[in-house]
Amino acid sequence: MFRFSIVTLGGEYRLIRKFSTKKSYYHCVGEEPLSCLTLGQLSELTSKRYGDRLAVISCHQNKRLTFRDILDEADRLAAGFHKLGFKRGDRIGLWAPNLTEWYVSFIALARGGYVSVPMNPYYQGFEVELLIRKVGMRGLICGDIFRKQNFYDILTKFSPEIINSNPRKIYCEKVPSLRNIIVMTEEQKMGTFRYSDVLNMADECSISYINKNQDKIECDNVCNIQFTSGTTDNPKAPCQTHFNVVNNGYYTGKRIELNKKHHTICLQNPLFHVFGTVATVCSSINHGSTIVLPSDGYDPEKNLTAITKEKCTVVYGTPTMYVDLINQQRKRNEKLHLEIAVSGGAPCSPKIFEDLLEVLKVTKVKSIYGLTETTAAVFSSTENDNRERSINTVGKLQEHIEAKVINSDGYLVPVGVAGELCIRGYSTMLGYYGDEKKTNEIIDENQWLRTGDQVILTKDGYANIVGRIKDMIIRGGENIYPKEIEDFLITHPDILEVQVVGVPHERLGEEVCAFIKTKNNRTITTSDIFEFSKGKLSNFKIPSKVKIVNHFPTTTSGKVQKYKIVVVFMKNKVVP
Structure with a gap:
């Protein structure tokens, strides 16, 4: 009976595998167990193992920090946050470009048990206000000047009360959850703390508090609210x-x-x-x-x-x-x-x-x-x-x-x-x-x-x-996947980059439109694309409209925003 059971179960297992392999399902079983660590604990282990190794090199700042440097500065910053009154679980925005201070702040928030909320450094006042309200940020760590962005000016335009506020407890009518702003600058700005000010708040007692509390932060706690990049919709959290x-x-x-x-x-x-x-x-x-x-x-x-x-x-x-x-x-x-x-x-x-x-x-x-x-x-x-x-x-x-x-x-x-x-x-x-x-x-x-x-x-x-x-084009009842067309058109010797989108058509529902960036500003016509594609792509997949562009609208992370391309088409009415 025992041997029969094994044979039966084995046969059933093989039968299950036989059927399951015909369907699109896959489970990648791990070779190693998952780790029950917080990001703060991991940073500490890495500092012990690779302490003298460079963690980050910032070419534009001419700064080099080791893993030990990162942990030491992060603990001081986390201790400063504690002195400001932040509580475990508080959401704190991180609104800055690629700087060493960004890296340190991200680790500091994890070490303190706070929740980091990274934000696009190109965001303007309305967007920043929306995200602060959306997650109830208590603090905001921001950059100083980034290209045409002046972070402090953006903040004070939608919340002028900051200028006359006590930096230890500001009040902003539009974003009432916000209590502290830390700016990555050495210039003193009214109603805010400098990044270095918060570092200098740390003392031996507050740093010891941060270290002793690592075991009280659970690995299942939220540590990061990572807004989506918003290629098709408003950012979600x-x-x-x-x-x-x-x-x-x-x-x-x-x-x-x-x-x-x-x-x-x-x-x-x-x-x-x-x-x-x-x-x-x-x-x-x-x-x-x-x-x-x-x-x-x-x-x-x-x-x-x-x-x-x-x-x-x-x-x-x-x-x-x-x-x-x-x-x-x-x-x-x-x-x-x-x-x-x-x-x-x-x-x-x-x-x-x-x-x-x-x-x-x-x-x-x-x-x-x-x-x-x-x-x-x-x-x-x-x-x-x-x-x-x-x-x-x-x-x-x-x-x-x-x-x-x-x-x-x-x-x-x-x-x-x-x-x-x-x-x-x-x-x-x-x-x-x-x-x-x-x-x-x-x-x-x-x-x-x-x-x-x-x-x-x-x-x-x-x-x-x-x-x-959402990008799939339905032309006269035919499903068309833009990537297939893009992968083909990019092989054209004069095409540098291409994005294919579906645009409205009265009879077909949608038609295929190719937006093309060319090499050395060369001109490519719809006829050129048809001749290049004839016999290689099905006729219904060949773009019926072509537009030469100098650039594509993208998110800061480099994703092309196709819905904006369609908006441009609708405004300008691309000519075949």
Whole structure:
């Protein structure tokens, strides 16, 4: 009887596997257990292990901080926050460009048990006011001057009461939750504290308090509210726990191979975005990697200079950023030491991947895919992926994550068929802050999170991103995925970058329109595109309208905002 039971169960298991492999479902079982650590505890462990190693190099500030420097300054800053009266769980905004102070503040907030709320440094008064109110920020750490931005002026325009307020307890009528503002400057500004003032508030007793309280901060506590970048809608506020960011940082870094050796990473992305916050900072803390900040904001020339000067071995960026970096290298032909290029934030065309290998001379190109709602990456390239997989997929599902692909009725599609990607696992956000309705729209009762992305999932857990469901063009009843057309058109010798969108058409519902950035300002017509595409794309996929542009509207993190392209079309009525 006992032997029969084993045989029966084994047969049932094989039968289950036989049926399940026909459907688009995959579970990547972890080789290592997840870690029950807070970000503050992880920072302390990293300081002990890699204390003298550089954690961050800020080229534009001419500053270099080791992991020990980061922890020491973070504890002093956290102690200063405690002296100001911040309580565990208080939401504190982090509104600044790429500076060492940003990195230190992010760790300080975790060490103090506070919740960091990274904000886009390009935000204007209305946007800042909206986000402060949305999550009830008690404090705000902000930059000084960033390009055309004067952070203090922006604040005092929508809340002039700040100027006459006591900095220990300001009152702003429009944002009544806000009590303290800390500015990263040495200039004294009325109603605020300087960053250095808060550091100097720390004493031996308050620093000891921070250290002793690390065990009282739970790994399941929220440590970060990471606003979505708002490519299709107003920003929402996903809540991420210490458990989310520590573990996602570890497994993302492992896939990038940061665990194999000491790597120096050039970060082209902004720190405030999940690509910078989790995929870069948290990964680097997990694996002792050095982050290089070439500039306070995006600058392709300075990015290449930093890569060369600091002998970076890894570079992070979005596809748009890589287009610029490749063009810079073609002009300058610098001697590079790059080994790995990591692309995320948006689907990357095979042409750009080929250029990364040939022009930047990297030995590996890796993709990562994820959402703010999944903390950061959930798919990424593996160590042994071949060229085809590196170029044509966003990698394999990461450890401890489940994925499935469903149709519009919610049923699993067969392997190899496109549908909506759903994710379940440790990295799923707790929910949108203060918005149960939106949370329930994206996470179902079985904890599956709907990504909104059209994906083809292979039987061994690799994903090919077809496009956003909202971006899909329906032309005369035919479903058209813009990415397929973009990947083809980018192979045209005169096209530098291309975005394909659906625009209104009276008879067909939508028609295909290509917005194109050309090399050396060359002219490309609709007829040129038709001749180039004829016999290679189905006729209904060939763009019927073409518009030459100088740039694309993007978020600060480098994602192209397609809905804005459509708005431009509607205003200007593109001519075929």
